Amino acid sequence: MRLSLRVKWTGVVLFIGVVPLLVVAVLVGRIQREGLFRAEQELENAVVDEASRVLSRSLSDGQEAVHRAAVVLAVARIDEDARLALAREAVNGSEIVASAAIFAPDGSLIGAIEKLNAGGAPRELPAAFGREARPRWLWARAPSASASLQLLEPVMVDGAVTAWVLGTMRPEVISERVVELSRSRFGREDRLLVIDRELRVVAGEAVRWPAGSRLDAGIIGAARLDAASFDAVGYAKTTTYVGVNGEAMVGTIRIVPSIGWAVAVERPESEAFGALTRARRAFWFAATGLALIAFGIGALLARSTTRPIKDLVALTRAYGKRDFLQRSSIRSGDELEELGDSLGKMAEDLTLGEAEIRRRITVEAGLSRYLPAEVASAVAAGTGSLALGGRRVPVSIVFADAAAFTTFAEKAQPEVVVALLNELFTVLSEVVFRHGGMVDKFMGDCIMAVFGAHGEAQGDHVTRALAAAEDMHRFVEASAPRWKRDYDYDLQLGIGLSTGEALVGNLGSEKRMEFTAVGDSVNIAARLETLARPGQTLVTADVARDAGTKFEFHSLGMHPLRGKSLPLEVLEVLT
Numbered sequence: 001m002r003l004s005l006r007v008k009w010t011g012v013v014l015f016i017g018v019v020p021l022l023v024v025a026v027l028v029g030r031i032q033r034e035g036l037f038r039a040e041q042e043l044e045n046a047v048v049d050e051a052s053r054v055l056s057r058s059l060s061d062g063q064e065a066v067h068r069a070a071v072v073l074a075v076a077r078i079d080e081d082a083r084l085a086l087a088r089e090a091v092n093g094s095e096i097v098a099s100a101a102i103f104a105p106d107g108s109l110i111g112a113i114e115k116l117n118a119g120g121a122p123r124e125l126p127a128a129f130g131r132e133a134r135p136r137w138l139w140a141r142a143p144s145a146s147a148s149l150q151l152l153e154p155v156m157v158d159g160a161v162t163a164w165v166l167g168t169m170r171p172e173v174i175s176e177r178v179v180e181l182s183r184s185r186f187g188r189e190d191r192l193l194v195i196d197r198e199l200r201v202v203a204g205e206a207v208r209w210p211a212g213s214r215l216d217a218g219i220i221g222a223a224r225l226d227a228a229s230f231d232a233v234g235y236a237k238t239t240t241y242v243g244v245n246g247e248a249m250v251g252t253i254r255i256v257p258s259i260g261w262a263v264a265v266e267r268p269e270s271e272a273f274g275a276l277t278r279a280r281r282a283f284w285f286a287a288t289g290l291a292l293i294a295f296g297i298g299a300l301l302a303r304s305t306t307r308p309i310k311d312l313v314a315l316t317r318a319y320g321k322r323d324f325l326q327r328s329s330i331r332s333g334d335e336l337e338e339l340g341d342s343l344g345k346m347a348e349d350l351t352l353g354e355a356e357i358r359r360r361i362t363v364e365a366g367l368s369r370y371l372p373a374e375v376a377s378a379v380a381a382g383t384g385s386l387a388l389g390g391r392r393v394p395v396s397i398v399f400a401d402a403a404a405f406t407t408f409a410e411k412a413q414p415e416v417v418v419a420l421l422n423e424l425f426t427v428l429s430e431v432v433f434r435h436g437g438m439v440d441k442f443m444g445d446c447i448m449a450v451f452g453a454h455g456e457a458q459g460d461h462v463t464r465a466l467a468a469a470e471d472m473h474r475f476v477e478a479s480a481p482r483w484k485r486d487y488d489y490d491l492q493l494g495i496g497l498s499t500g501e502a503l504v505g506n507l508g509s510e511k512r513m514e515f516t517a518v519g520d521s522v523n524i525a526a527r528l529e530t531l532a533r534p535g536q537t538l539v540t541a542d543v544a545r546d547a548g549t550k551f552e553f554h555s556l557g558m559h560p561l562r563g564k565s566l567p568l569e570v571l572e573v574l575t
Contacts (some may be wrong), residue, residue, distance in 0.1 A: 033273065036272070036273045037238075037240075037250070037273075040238075040250055040267070040272045040273070041238040041252065043185075044238060044250075044251070044252035044265040044267075045236070045238070045252060045254070047181070047185050047186075047192070047265055048236075048252055048253075048254045048263045048264075048265060050181060050185075051178060051181055051192055051194070051263045052254070052256040052259075052263055054177050054178070054181060055174065055177075055178075055194060055203075055256065055259055055261065055263070056256070056259060058096055058173065058174050058177060059096075059169075059174075059259055061094055061095065061096055062094055062096040062097050062151065062167065062169050063135065063151060063153075064094070065090050065091055065093060065094030065096075065097045065167070066090075066091070066097065066100060066135075066151050066153045066165055066167035067135075067153055068087075068090035069086075069087035069088075069090040069091055069100055069113070069153070069165050069167070070087075070153040070154065070155045070163075070165040072086040072087050072090065073087055073102060073155050073163055073165065074155045074156060074157050074162060074163075084102075084111060084113075087100070087102070087113060087165070088113045091113045091115070091167070092113075092115060095170075095173055096169050096170055096173045096174070097115075097167050097168070097169060097170070098115055098148075098168045098169065098170045099112065099113060099114045099115060099122075099167070099168045100112070100113040100165055100166065100167045100168070101113070101122050101123070101165070101166045101168075102163055102164070102165055102166075103124075103125050103163065103164040103165075103166065104163060104164075105161050105162060105163065105164070107124065107125045107164075109123055109124065110163065122150070122166055122168065125152070125164060125166065126138060126150070126152075126166075133154045133156065133161050134154065135151060135152065135153050135154075136151070136152050137149065137150070137151055137196075137260070138150050138152070148168050148169070148171065149168070149169040149171050149174075149202065150166055150167065150168050150169065151166070151167045151169065152164060152165070152166050152167075153165045153166075153167065171202065171203060171211045171212075172206075172211075174194070174202065174203040175203040175204060175205075175206060175211065177203075178192050178193070178194060178203040178204060179192070179203075179204070179205055182205070186267065186271075189205045190204070190205035190207075190208045190209075190266075191265055191266060191267055192204060192263070192264070192265055193205075193209050193263075193264050193266070194261055194262070194263055194264075195215060195220070195261065195262050195264065196260070196261050196262075197227050197230040197260060197261075197262075198214070198227070199214050199215050199216060199220060199225070199226075199227075200212055200213065200214050200215075201213050201214075201215060202261060217244050218241075218243060218244060218249070218251070218266060219239075219241070219249070219251035219252075219253050219264045219265075219266050220253070220264070221241075222239050222240075222241035222249075222251065223237045223239060223251075223253045225253060225262065229255065229262075230255055230260060230262065232255065233257070234255075235254065235255040236252070236253070236254040236255070237252070237253055237254075238250070238251070238252040239251065240269065243266075243268075247268050247269075247270075248268065248269040248270070249266055249267065249268055249269060250267055250268075250269050250272045250273075251264060251265055251266040251267065252264065252265045253265075308330045308332055308336045308337075308340075309336065311328070311329065311330055311340075312328065312330065312336065312339060312340055312343065315327075315328055315340065315343055316343065319343070319346075319347055319350070324347040324348070324350055324351045325347075326347070327340075327344045327347075328340025328341060328343055328344055390503045390504050390505015390506065390507070390518075391503070391504060391505060392501050392502070392503055392504075393452060393453060393501065393502065393504050394452060394461070394499070394500065394501055395450050395451060395452040395453050395461060395499070395500075395501075395502050395504065395517055395521065396450075396451040396452055396461045396462050396464070396465035396497065396498070396499040396521075396543070397448070397449070397450055397451075397465075397497065397498050397499070397502070397517065397521050397522050397524075397525035398432075398437070398447075398448070398449040398450075398451070398465050398468060398469055398495060398496075398497050398525065399446060399447070399448055399495065399496045399497075399525045399526050399528070399529035400428060400446065400447050400449075400469070400472055400493050400494075400495045400529070401445060401446040401493065401494050401495075401529050401530075401532075402424065402445040402446075402491055402492075402493060403491075403492045403493065403494050403533075403534035404534070405444075405445035405491075406445075408420075408487075408489045409445075412487070412489075416487060419487075420483065420487050420489065420491075421442075421445060423479070423483070424445075424476075424491065425442055425447060427472075427475050427476070427479065428447050428449075428472055428475075429447070431468050431471045431472050431475060432447075432449040432468055434468075434471070435451070435464045435465075435467055435468040435471070436451065436464050437449045437450060437451040437464060437465065437468055438450045438451070438453050440515075440516050440517060441514065441516065446529070448522075448525075448526075449465075449468065450502075450504070450517045451464045451465040451468070452464075453502075453504045453517060461499070462499050462543055462546040462547050463546075463547055463548070463550055463551075465497055465499070465543075466497065466537075466539075466543070466547055466550075466551050466573065469495045469497055469537045469573065470537070470573070470575065472493055472495065473493060473495070473535060473537070473575070476491060476492065476493050479491075480492070492534035492535045493534070493535065494529055494530075494531075494532030494533060494534055494535075494536060495529060495532055495536070495537040495538070496524075496525045496526060496527065496528025496529030496530070496531070496532055496537075496538050496539075497525055497528065497537060497538070497539045497540075497543055497573075498521045498522075498524040498525040498528065498539065498540045498542070498543060499521060499540070499542050499543050499546060500519065500520060500521030500524075500542065501519060501521070502517040502518060502519030502520075502521050502522055503517070503518045503519055504516075504517045504518075523563055524540060524561065524564075524568070527561040527562055527563070527564075528540070528561075528570065531559065531570065536572060537572065537573040538556070538570055538571070538572060538573075539553065539570075539571050539572075539573060540568060540569070540570070540571070541568070541569045541571065543571075544571050551573060551574075552573075552574040553571040553572065553573060553574065554571060554572045554574055555569060555570075555571050555572075556570045556571060556572055557569065557570070558570075
């Protein structure tokens, strides 16, 4: 992406003036955040400690009431009615206890103590308590009822359980005290919550954390709290995390060993680190002011250079539209004037270069009518030569002739003969080019193609030549019905193919020459073409050997060839 000088000058000023401010702001902000984090950690730990004391007092009150009831019921010298009355007095004297139920050792209900508007006492022992002779806490949930916190206290006489007292607590009392503590310390009711070892909410703001609901996100997930954490001595952690609503949070969680619960504090960072937020806001105001000043200074510095640069841009766009007559009018006496003059010189060079390109295209188009495309391109570019001579290279030669064409030419008009030959040679030339060959020449109704005569040797010139021969037959067969209809001639090819070294280069005189291949392999291919029947391709044993397994051949035996002292084995390519 290109940037204007105005932007660059502004960037320099910003870098000099604003970047140091940014570095300082980042360092100061980091130090300030660390200090605020430590302060927040201390505050949250203090609140957690206070919440732990509130919980311990509340639960101790409830546990003491249930225990007194159990102790009274265990005194055998008091009659049953008096014991029940004393147990009821103990339960009613506790704010946190809602009701109590007394069960026999076998689990059958003996009696119940219920407070007014506090809900009914349970009618059976929860199976989850087992029969261990020790006090135990449990969250109980009856069908279609809210969760309740219960305490089971055994009535012990001479070391044996004579009864069970099941006290049902009022979680709302604990929640009220936790909510009141959250409100007094943080000004919000939903900053504190209490959970048990099953990660269920014991107390907290009821809308956000319904009592008895299980948690696995927020500070619980960030601190990786699980059941095993409740057995860790002194487990406590303060951390930052992303809340369920995507808000950045800071929180503390600690296990309270005396009650086996965890107390957690959750606060948004925007609330906990309010001072940092205000400092950042002030910094951004200052940075914005500096940026505006930088823009103004950058505009003044760039004004003296942007105008001539715009003229240079317009000049280059004119050159892009090939209007090379335009010239620079900048006379600033500096590098910009020198650049404008250089652009004008470039336009002159481009004009001359385009003329040279057009000349080379014209020369190459003319030479390509008489020379292979590679040779014509090299000569037009000045890297090739039209001098007589050549070089020895291994090549494959293909001669393809239209069978019985002389008879057709005798009967047809010359224009018809030429039209058919043009169509035939167009098809055959395209086949040769497709397989990387070179069309050497056209001789009457015969085409000569050379494979492997390019500047870089083709090691697979034999297979290229064979594939081209096969494609020649197929293309001619596909066009034969139309040629029969238009020219009344059943056109088929006879093809001869040989391989070997040949001299490839310019042959002729200084005034008239052609690029061709000369050698014994050329003569052999021409002789094989004269032996080939319509639709047949004949090759030498060398071709069959170098072709490998890609093609199938059938030997026709030894045949004498004109110009050869010894007969050669001739093979037919099987289709």
